[in-house]
Amino acid sequence: MSTKIKLEHVSKIFGSKPKSIIPKIKAGMEKDQILAETGHTVGVYDASMDIKEGEIFVIMGLSGSGKSTLIRCFNLLNKPTDGSIFIDGEDIVKFNSSQLKKIRQEKVAMVFQHFGLFNHRTIMANVEYGLEIRNISKEERREVAQKNIDIVGLGGYEDKYPDELSGGMQQRVGLARALANDPDILLMDEPFSALDPLIRREMQLELLDIQDRLQKTIIFITHDVNEAFKLGDRVAVMKDGKVNQVDTPEAIIENPANDYISDFIKDIDRSKVFQAEHVMIKPNALVSMKDGLNVARKEMEENGISSVFVVDRQRHLKGIVTIDDAISGLKEKKSLEDVLRDDVTVVPKDEYINDIIPKALESSFPLAVVNEEDKLVGFILRVHVLSGLVSDDVSESDEYHG
Numbered sequence: 530m531s532t533k534i535k536l537e538h539v540s541k542i543f544g545s546k547p548k549s550i551i552p553k554i555k556a557g558m559e560k561d562q563i564l565a566e567t568g569h570t571v572g573v574y575d576a577s578m579d580i581k582e583g584e585i586f587v588i589m590g591l592s593g594s595g596k597s598t599l600i601r602c603f604n605l606l607n608k609p610t611d612g613s614i615f616i617d618g619e620d621i622v623k624f625n626s627s628q629l630k631k632i633r634q635e636k637v638a639m640v641f642q643h644f645g646l647f648n649h650r651t652i653m654a655n656v657e658y659g660l661e662i663r664n665i666s667k668e669e670r671r672e673v674a675q676k677n678i679d680i681v682g683l684g685g686y687e688d689k690y691p692d693e694l695s696g697g698m699q700q701r702v703g704l705a706r707a708l709a710n711d712p713d714i715l716l717m718d719e720p721f722s723a724l725d726p727l728i729r730r731e732m733q734l735e736l737l738d739i740q741d742r743l744q745k746t747i748i749f750i751t752h753d754v755n756e757a758f759k760l761g762d763r764v765a766v767m768k769d770g771k772v773n774q775v776d777t778p779e780a781i782i783e784n785p786a787n788d789y790i791s792d793f794i795k796d797i798d799r800s801k802v803f804q805a806e807h808v809m810i811k812p813n814a815l816v817s818m819k820d821g822l823n824v825a826r827k828e829m830e831e832n833g834i835s836s837v838f839v840v841d842r843q844r845h846l847k848g849i850v851t852i853d854d855a856i857s858g859l860k861e862k863k864s865l866e867d868v869l870r871d872d873v874t875v876v877p878k879d880e881y882i883n884d885i886i887p888k889a890l891e892s893s894f895p896l897a898v899v900n901e902e903d904k905l906v907g908f909i910l911r912v913h914v915l916s917g918l919v920s921d922d923v924s925e926s927d928e929y930h931g
């Protein structure tokens with residue numbers, strides 16, 4: 530994926546002489562001391578990051594950590610005190626007002642926490658708004674707005690007014706309005722935090738679904754670590770105006786950059802973050818149909834394992850054979866095919882552990898993990914899914930091998 534947005538050493542200081550504060554921070558002065566001695570507030574300090582085209586990039590942090598200040602820099606609602614922001618390679622901090630107007634109308638759209646809808650306008654007229662100020666013709670406006678109302682699942686509500694809709698529905702209108710200008714970049718500042726938990730979960734799934742279809746570059750702000758890790762392809766963790774870590778949810782959980790982040794993520798539900806490919810074990814023994822039963826038995830004996838997966842030449846799974854079946858099958862002069870069991874549960878490599886648990890409970894064999902081409906890439910042991918899910922020792926087990 531190519532870089533869509535690049536931040537280089539972006540700082541935003543609030544106060545009468547913001548630039549004078551930068552050297553003080555460089556010299557190691559902390560945010561509290563700066564406020565006490567100079568009356569300036571450090572909103573964001575020295576943020577650098579690359580955001581890739583088509584990713585959901587989450588900025589997470591507690592209240593006051595600088596998330597909103599930072600996201601408002603992406604469309605220059607906040608002009609950085611220092612640093613550069615490149616969108617598609619152009620430094621927007623240097624843009625004049627007409628360039629800025631264009632980029633806000635056409636390339637970057639924002640969805641707000643409290644929806645920001647016009648209460649005197651119908652849903653249709655709210656969604657049409659951005660197109661209207663760009664002087665798009667009435668017919669085209671209607672067509673584009675209708676398409677986006679349908680995308681967010683609000684077909685049939687076009688003539689209602691915002692206060693006739695629930696919070697979740699109002700936020701869908703906010704999303705449709707942002708999408709109507711077909712922006713490359715969507716800025717979402719705590720869009721779901723005013724919603725109750727059930728609606729919030731529904732909206733999270735809806736956003737993932739819409740993103741699958743539209744592939745925008747999304748910057749999403751939240752203070753909720755579970756939301757961050759559920760939605761984010763990558764997550765930036767902020768504290769006191771500074772970006773502490775930028776990485777994938779899995780990498781942050783495995784290697785938190787400092788104690789603050791360890792503390793932040795201790796309540797995370799790992800089963801909703803880790804996917805099959807993160808916890809699977811790569812098989813060190815595999816048997817192909819043409820190898821035959823004797824080879825299968827040897828593989829199991831030499832590796833000290835009680836079952837082995839059988840694949841074809843393309844590594845597609847054919848089934849599993851157990852050591853007991855292999856030994857008795859050989860005595861009875863049976864072939865590998867005769868004793869092959871096909872009741873193996875197969876899971877795609879991007880399936881969440883949360884969804885794998887019930888399958889593991891039902892299966893008497895290790896679960897087979899396959900890639901997009903349906904090739905066997907690993908396996909997951911029932912015992913590990915059940916005991917602490919994705920504990921660090923998962924790869925050290927020698928109880929079974931596939």
Ligand SMILES: Nc1ncnc2c1ncn2[C@@H]1O[C@H](COP(=O)(O)OP(=O)(O)OP(=O)(O)O)[C@@H](O)[C@H]1O
Nearest residue numbers: 543570571572590591592593594595596597598599
């Ligand atoms: N316009 C402003 N003038 C002065 N200080 C500001 C301004 N906007 C934000 N700040 C300060 O900058 C710091 C970061 O605030 P910001 O709103 O970005 O945090 P946040 O992480 O988004 O918090 P929240 O989740 O509560 O919105 C805070 O200390 C805040 O008081």
